[in-house]
Amino acid sequence: MMGETFSFVEDVQIYDTDAQGVVHYSGYYRFFTDAMHEFVKSKGYKFPFIDDKHWFVVLESNAKYLNSAKVGDTLDINLTVNSVSKKIIRFDFDIKRGQEQICQGYVLHICIDKDKWKSADIPDNILNELTK
Amino acid sequence: MMGETFSFVEDVQIYDTDAQGVVHYSGYYRFFTDAMHEFVKSKGYKFPFIDDKHWFVVLESNAKYLNSAKVGDTLDINLTVNSVSKKIIRFDFDIKRGQEQICQGYVLHICIDKDKWKSADIPDNILNELTK
Amino acid sequence: MMGETFSFVEDVQIYDTDAQGVVHYSGYYRFFTDAMHEFVKSKGYKFPFIDDKHWFVVLESNAKYLNSAKVGDTLDINLTVNSVSKKIIRFDFDIKRGQEQICQGYVLHICIDKDKWKSADIPDNILNELTK
Amino acid sequence: MMGETFSFVEDVQIYDTDAQGVVHYSGYYRFFTDAMHEFVKSKGYKFPFIDDKHWFVVLESNAKYLNSAKVGDTLDINLTVNSVSKKIIRFDFDIKRGQEQICQGYVLHICIDKDKWKSADIPDNILNELTK
Numbered sequence: 001m002m003g004e005t006f007s008f009v010e011d012v013q014i015y016d017t018d019a020q021g022v023v024h025y026s027g028y029y030r031f032f033t034d035a036m037h038e039f040v041k042s043k044g045y046k047f048p049f050i051d052d053k054h055w056f057v058v059l060e061s062n063a064k065y066l067n068s069a070k071v072g073d074t075l076d077i078n079l080t081v082n083s084v085s086k087k088i089i090r091f092d093f094d095i096k097r098g099q100e101q102i103c104q105g106y107v108l109h110i111c112i113d114k115d116k117w118k119s120a121d122i123p124d125n126i127l128n129e130l131t132k
Numbered sequence: 133m134m135g136e137t138f139s140f141v142e143d144v145q146i147y148d149t150d151a152q153g154v155v156h157y158s159g160y161y162r163f164f165t166d167a168m169h170e171f172v173k174s175k176g177y178k179f180p181f182i183d184d185k186h187w188f189v190v191l192e193s194n195a196k197y198l199n200s201a202k203v204g205d206t207l208d209i210n211l212t213v214n215s216v217s218k219k220i221i222r223f224d225f226d227i228k229r230g231q232e233q234i235c236q237g238y239v240l241h242i243c244i245d246k247d248k249w250k251s252a253d254i255p256d257n258i259l260n261e262l263t264k
Numbered sequence: 265m266m267g268e269t270f271s272f273v274e275d276v277q278i279y280d281t282d283a284q285g286v287v288h289y290s291g292y293y294r295f296f297t298d299a300m301h302e303f304v305k306s307k308g309y310k311f312p313f314i315d316d317k318h319w320f321v322v323l324e325s326n327a328k329y330l331n332s333a334k335v336g337d338t339l340d341i342n343l344t345v346n347s348v349s350k351k352i353i354r355f356d357f358d359i360k361r362g363q364e365q366i367c368q369g370y371v372l373h374i375c376i377d378k379d380k381w382k383s384a385d386i387p388d389n390i391l392n393e394l395t396k
Numbered sequence: 397m398m399g400e401t402f403s404f405v406e407d408v409q410i411y412d413t414d415a416q417g418v419v420h421y422s423g424y425y426r427f428f429t430d431a432m433h434e435f436v437k438s439k440g441y442k443f444p445f446i447d448d449k450h451w452f453v454v455l456e457s458n459a460k461y462l463n464s465a466k467v468g469d470t471l472d473i474n475l476t477v478n479s480v481s482k483k484i485i486r487f488d489f490d491i492k493r494g495q496e497q498i499c500q501g502y503v504l505h506i507c508i509d510k511d512k513w514k515s516a517d518i519p520d521n522i523l524n525e526l527t528k
Contacts, residue, residue: 013169014180015162015290017283019335020444024279025454025503026425033147033422041143046204048146048416058421062458071283072178107421147422149415151467152312156411157322157371158297161290180284190289194326203415239289275437278444279429297411305407310468312410336442 004132005080006039012073022068028103029061032093035077036107039091043129048109050126056109059088063105073097083131086121087111136264138171140209144201154200160235161193164225167209168239171223175261180241182258188241191220195237205229215263218253219243268396270303272341276333286332292367293325296357299341300371303355307393312373314390320373323352327369337361347395350385351375400528402435404473408465418464424499425457428489431473432503435487439525444505446522452505455484459501469493479527482517483507 016027040047048056069075078094088110095103113120122130148159172179180188201207210226220242227235245252254262280291304311312320333339342358352374359367377384386394412423436443444452465471474490484506491499509516518526 011169011173013162013165014282014284015165015288018278019281019283019285020278020451020453021283021285025457026279026422026429029422029425030145030147033145037143037145041204049203055416057416057464058461060458060460061421062456064456065454068453071181072173146414146416147420150410151413151415151417152319152321152410153415153417157325158290158293158411161293165290187284189284189332190329192326192328193289194324196324197322200321275433277426277429277433279426294409294411297409301407301409305468313467335445336437 005078006035006042008035008038008077008079010034010075010077012069012071012075014071017071022070025063025065028063028065028095028105031075031077031095032061032091032105032107035079035093036091039079039081040130045126045129050111051123053113053115054120054123054126055112055114056089057112059108059110061105061107063103065103066101067097069097069102075102081130083122083127084108086127087119089122089127089130136213138167138174138211138213140167140170140211142166142207142209144203144205144207146203149203154202157195157197160195160197160227160237163207163209163227164193164195164223164237164239167211167225168223171211171213172262177258177261182243183255185245185247186252186255186258187244187246188221189244191240191242193237193239195235197235198233199229201229201234207234213262215254215259216240218259219251221254221259221262268345270299270306270343270345272299272302272343274298274339274341276335276337276339278335281335286334289327289329292327292329292359292369295339295341295359296325296327296355296369296371299343299357300355303343303345304394309390309393314375315387317377317379318384318387318390319376319378320353321376323372323374325369325371327367329367330365331361333361333366339366345394347386347391348372350391351383353386353391353394400477402431402438402475402477404431404434404475406430406471406473408467408469408471410467413467418466421459421461424459424461424491424501427471427473427491428457428459428487428501428503431475431489432487435475435477436526441522441525446507447519449509449511450516450519450522451508451510452485453508455504455506457501457503459499461499462497463493465493465498471498477526479518479523480504482523483515485518485523485526
């Protein structure tokens, strides 16, 4: 299933930066997480505790840094979501400052049954909502 | 000078929490910083780099934890700002979830001349804007 | 009971700093937490999950910033521990770089029964170990 | 040039974890950074400010999560370093808890001339020291 694109706007905060004067490399994962939270919330679910039984657990994270961003910069975080399988969902991120590309990346989540801490199918209605 | 109250709404993110299942004690300082950023931005300045010459540097931080908050909770961060002297400004925070008090705290900043890294008077127009 | 002093050495990492070029104000709470972990571990307990039933939960945190620290600086974190009551324990911190004072602060923890999420007496043997 | 393997031991701290009870996905980048700092320091340089003129700036970061880790776990962070070009250096990480693999990942750094904020050759002696 091909997913939709969701856009989210966020300012760079002083704690996102480091002594190089720009956003620290792991700081972009905050923007990724915030965008996933807002997207899943817009669908009526909680993140990463999707429902009482199912959690999203991260399998892989990746970020490529194309240009640096500074405190006070306003960033557009564009998220695309796709299902990899019935259990795995992939979020792709493209962060821009105006027309300029800042960071691209992705996060893979696997759905687990939280009580068994074992992989589980994402419930059909949730998968449809997230990837329609 | 007595300062005004500024309110800011923010969701608890998964990275704010720890294995106790609730927001980690240092996580509240992110809410404090975000509220200071939004308040100063609403006045037309950047935070903590107020202008080309003046920076706010933290002198003291404090937080008291009254009730715990969980991922997905929506918090109201209420900020009050007061000048302590011509050089020092104090932000007080009162974080609520609905009517329930979650956290109270404060952050003291001193203004410095960034080139000399020495304390400096907050420019009058900025101090007036922030504490009127 | 008067507590002992425990010393712990740690380097400032790039992620502890922000775009002001020095350690971010909330970064010092990492040093506080690391020192509490090492101290409690040296007594044979885990932190903050003291045993199967008892957790330490933070009531208050405070830090005063006396001098700034830079990436690569080696800091001495000196911790003193005292019992405030049978339920509450206080950790005081004094961070130095050589003879120079960098940061002073404290963290108050209350002991809870984790299953009830209610305050509980710190078990006598643990309180004695931590504050002897 | 084939690089050497450097090993570093670190405990999981409470702030590394989130409400899923295990280390948060971005928390592993702290272990990566700490290992790079210790490795570069063991060679007599600072990280990421290699010398007065040259900085390492992150081009890409990646982590795969194989098993979860909990607060108090002692992890072995194994680092391998290789030069990709005269300007780019790659650090590979393999994190284990005993014999169990927890996380694998890499961080690519490009060397810049900090005054021009432009890519620059890593000085020969430094590249040799880091990748011999």
